[in-house]
Amino acid sequence: MNLFRSAFIAAIALFSTHVSAQQLDGSGLKFSAAADIVGSYKTRNDSTATDKTEVREAEILLTAPIDHRFEGLISFASHREAGESKAELHEAFIKTSNLVPRSNIRFGQFFLGVGRLNRFHRHEWNFITAPKVQRTFFDEEGALDTGLEYTYIMPLPFYMDVTAGVTNGYTYGHSHDEGEKPRQPTHYVRTSVFHPFFWATGAQTGLNYLGRTSSDNTKMNMVGLDFLAKWKEGSMTHFLLQSEIWARRVKAPKVDHEDNFGLYLFPQVGITEEVYFGMLYDFFTNLSLKNALDKKVNNSQQAISPTLTYKASEFSTLRVAYTFGMDKQDSVPTKYDSKVEFQATFIIGAHPAHEF
């Protein structure tokens, strides 16, 4: 049993006995746990679905004020990989919002503050599976690293902030080793603004940049736009529109660069206060693709996923989605995918408030 799995189990045992105690000792310690259970089933033989239900992720989260300046957050998560559940440290950072005026600072290991999906834990997403652009550019859940991130809230009559971060960059994406010291660490900038949008209750747009140069001098640069708008009345979200658009260039030594472009669009309508229906559209293309005869190949990977969600509260979600996907090269379909997915997520304990 590895160190992190032991720590994960010990933390559950130890802190679960303190759930009620923490409410009495005044330390402000908040303990919560979340689970994400997903079933994926083929509706055609060549589908990528696994034909089984798994606990995709289980997480415990601890947050508390450290002192009058700083707060701390530690989370452990267990993910499925190679048929096994592997526990590991997810996030651990110290943060402050009252050390430097109009500034939030965090230092430690965290999901990089870029995009929309990458800044939120997967069990909080509005759909079941990551879009292709998220999986390819950020990994299945998100890009995670250790470093420093600084956010400054601009002194403007409207809300606008600028976030900049730099992290180790020894690895990026899914890695099975510790990686090597990069020539240029992972660095990113995001600027976001709240703005009016077609009578929406609230709308936020973010512009993003991320770069890194690996130890073998492979350069990666990404730019992206993230967008979220909500039309709410009381506690009900009548309509939600979420999207991200990303472009990436990867240039390795002695080979041609590869440019990729991807986006997703997710409109969702509230049927009742607890039932929502959304439609995820997913698009991805390799702009540099050529065949062995050096002829450019127009290509795309597209999918649509109608998604039905039942949320009894912000702490539980039941979801079912059907996905139809099609890959094309030179306007000719090369692959189809068709599957049904089921999801149940829940949060227990004192979870931090959800951001917009």
Added chain:
Amino acid sequence: MKKLFAFVCILLLVACGDPKKDSGAGSNTQRFSGRDFLVLNQGTVLESTEQTLNGTMDIVSVEPLKSKQSNNSFSLEFSLKENGSLTLVANSDNKLENGMNIQFQRSGLPGNEKLTMYLANSDGVYSTKLLKFINPTKSIQVQIEVHNSEKPAHIIVSEGNHSVYNSLGKGRGNGNGNFWGLSFKNAIVNSAEQSEVQGHNHSHGHSDDEDDHDHNHGHDHHHDHDHSHDDHEHDEHGNCKHDHK
């Protein structure tokens, strides 16, 4: 609001296309196993049809992999003649260089034949495995997954329901291209199929690592195989490297 939602949904509908069309390959190509291959090199070729390639050839699929960071599964059916070899090259350039190489080599005298698998990247061979349970004189069917989106590339080799090799924890490097192909010598190839697979959420049994040999620079390992290639080179530490050209 519901009209706006319906309008957005209509914009998202995807049209169907026409059946597959030819890649436009020219005279230096070979149609095999349902796809076009570009012939890079060929030695003695006894047979080359859509169902069978027999002899010595280097071929690369005209249709590229979706991207350099793609994850793919390859199903191969082949047989090796005496001292024959077959190498799957994945995520390479269109000259089958800078890729991840998985080679099957038959060696040994009649009655004592052996099948050895070598894994190599652009730096050379980094792992060797003697495949004791596969008869090198019979037809061989293997499935090879190369997950090039992971660092290092994650390679899984299966023969039927038997897990042959899993590079988890011992992989080296990544392929630097989006092409794949075969380099074979004194072999008969009956099938070579490729399909994209999802990322690392897979389940495979643990392989028998008894005959795994991982190559570390500066260390002298005992290799339980014969070097029977016509050309091979040594790295700066004197360890064998295999030229897959």
